[in-house]
Structure formats: structure tokens, C-alpha cells
Amino acid sequence: MTRVVFVTGSDTGVGKTVVTTLLTCQLRQQGCRVAALKPLCSGGRSDALALHAALGGALSLDEINPWHFRAPLAPALAARREHRRVLPAAVLAQVNQAQARFDVVLVEGAGGLLSPLGVGFNARDLIAKLRATPVVVVPNRLGAVNQALLVLAALPRAAARRAQVVLVTQSRPDASARSNAALLAEHLGRDRVHRLPRLRNPAQAASARRIAAGLLRQLFPCPGP
Ligand SMILES: [Mg+2]
Structure with missing residues (x-):
């Protein structure tokens, strides 16, 4: 069965797309x-465009991102403003279609x-239905430990046990x-916590x-996807 990795985060704008793009390129x-x-x-399709570029033409932009709305608001509200509705079954069907064609499916929330x-759905519902492995992206700053643990506490227990956490280095790291x-x-074990540097020069890349x-x-322990 094709594995689904769901990239979620403690907030918006925390680096989910960077992480999804990196995983795509590495795979x-x-x-x-x-x-x-x-x-x-x-509020724009820049995330989908980044994934499109990382995939090198494996999927069209509309296959990557079937639902897009103008307002820079939570998608549920942005859709409502355009009198449109997205049902969870439609999103699950999109992911299932990709599962039939690919070895690994990454989904960015x-x-x-x-x-x-x-x-009536959020990323947690999709993770549960897809039995996906969550990657939780959190800015590496004061409060990060609390935020990471809050997200894990909100996940279904089985998904939380599999989840990996990525701490993203900030432009001005604090103490x-x-x-x-x-x-x-100390809470999750060393193997489940990953620190991502800022991508400013080739060495950091x-x-x-x-x-x-x-x-x-960690996501694919043996023998690899
Ligand atoms: Mg993003």
C-alpha cells in the first residue's frame, strides 16, 4: 500500500512547503x-507551484491543487465566500488516485x-482517514516545545506515535x-526530532x-520506499 505522509504544522507560514519540497526532491x-x-x-497558489516545480512535471498544477480560492483566509471560509463547498470525500479521492499511481504520496495541509x-473537516480528519504519517513543522523559537506537543496531543493517538517533528530555524534564532x-x-526520542537550517547558501542546502x-x-524505516 502506498504510504501517505501528511505535512502539517503548528501554524500557517511555518515552513510546510519547504519541508514538502525537500522531501519531494530527496525522494x-x-x-x-x-x-x-x-x-x-x-490566497494564491504559490505552494502548489513550488511542489509542481519540485515534481518536475510528474503532475499538473491542477492535479496537485484542485481547489484554490482567492481570499487569504482558512480554505473553508475562503470557499464559502465563493459559494463553493469542498467535501472531505473529494480530497480523500484525490489522494487515493495519487496512491494508485505513485510509491509515496506527500500531502501538504x-x-x-x-x-x-x-x-466539516481539517487536517487531523484527513490524517486519520488516510492513516497517514504526520510530519509536524514548528518554528524553532521560544514556545516550540509547547506548540509541538500541542499538535501531537491533538492528533489521533496512533498517528501521534508515528509523527515526526521538524523544527525550522528562524532568521533571528532566540536563546x-x-x-x-x-x-x-526528552518527550519524543531523539530520532523523531529534526532541525532544519535556513536555506541561504549551498552548505546549508x-x-x-x-x-x-x-x-x-524515520518515515520509511525498512528498507526504504
Ligand atoms: Mg505552505
């Missing part, structure tokens, strides 16, 4: 047939875990940035690729 490099989906976008995505990963690891490879080893 392609490993020879894996990967799909990256952003089912719902609101919109906003944080409980952000309303459509008619907590060096200790958050170790503190979080190489280190980001190593982080992505390490994350994939």
Missing part, C-alpha cells in the same frame, strides 16, 4: 515515484492542524533555538538534504 533523487499534493490553497479546510530539539527529544534524508529514514 526523486532516491528513484522513488513520488506525488506531492496541496489539495487546498487560499493548509494552515495548522485544526485549521478548517472544508465542510531557546539551541535547546528546543533536545528538550523535545546540503545540510538540509541530509536532514531530509534522515527524516525519510
Whole structure:
């Protein structure tokens, strides 16, 4: 059965697309047939465009992102403004179609875990229905440990046990940035906590690729996708 990895986060704008793009590129490099989906976008399709570029033409923009709305609001509300409705079954069908064609399906949510995505559902509901493995993206700053643990507490228990956490380095790291990963690891174990550098130069890009490879080893322990 094709594995589904669901990239969610503690908030909007925390780096979900960066993480999804990195995983996409790394999986392609490993020879894996990967799909990256952003089912719902609101206020622009830049996330879907980034995934489209990372996929190198494996899927069309509309296959990656079937539902997009103009207002920069939670997708459920943005859809309502256009008198449109997105039902969870339609999103699940989109993911299932990709599962039939690819080895791994990455799904990027919109906003944080409980952000309303459509008619009566959020990312947590999709994760549960898809039996997806969550990757939880959290800004590495003061409060990160609380935010990561809140997201894990809100996930279905089985999904929380599988979840991986990515702490994203901020442009101006605060005093907590060096200790958050170790503190979080006391709760989750070292292997489930990943620190992503800022991607400003080639050395950092190489280190980001190593982080992505390490994350994939945790997501697909044996023998790889
Ligand atoms: Mg994004």
C-alpha cells in the first residue's frame, strides 16, 4: 500500500512547503515515484507551484491543487465566500488516485492542524482517514516545545506515535533555538526530532538534504520506499 505522509504544522507560514519540497526532491533523487499534493490553497497558489516545480512535471498544477480560492483566509471560509463547498470525500479521492499511481504520496495541509479546510473537516480528519504519517513543522523559537506537543496531543493517538517533528530555524534564532530539539527529544526520542537550517547558501542546502534524508529514514524505516 502506498504510504501517505501528511505535512502539517503548528501554524500557517511555518515552513510546510519547504519541508514538502525537500522531501519531494530527496525522494526523486532516491528513484522513488513520488506525488506531492496541496489539495487546498487560499490566497494564491504559490505552494502548489513550488511542489509542481519540485515534481518536475510528474503532475499538473491542477492535479496537485484542485481547489484554490482567492481570499487569504482558512480554505473553508475562503470557499464559502465563493459559494463553493469542498467535501472531505473529494480530497480523500484525490489522494487515493495519487496512491494508485505513485510509491509515496506527500500531502501538504493548509494552515495548522485544526485549521478548517472544508465542510466539516481539517487536517487531523484527513490524517486519520488516510492513516497517514504526520510530519509536524514548528518554528524553532521560544514556545516550540509547547506548540509541538500541542499538535501531537491533538492528533489521533496512533498517528501521534508515528509523527515526526521538524523544527525550522528562524532568521533571528532566540536563546531557546539551541535547546528546543533536545528538550523535545526528552518527550519524543531523539530520532523523531529534526532541525532544519535556513536555506541561504549551498552548505546549508546540503545540510538540509541530509536532514531530509534522515527524516525519510524515520518515515520509511525498512528498507526504504
Ligand atoms: Mg505552505
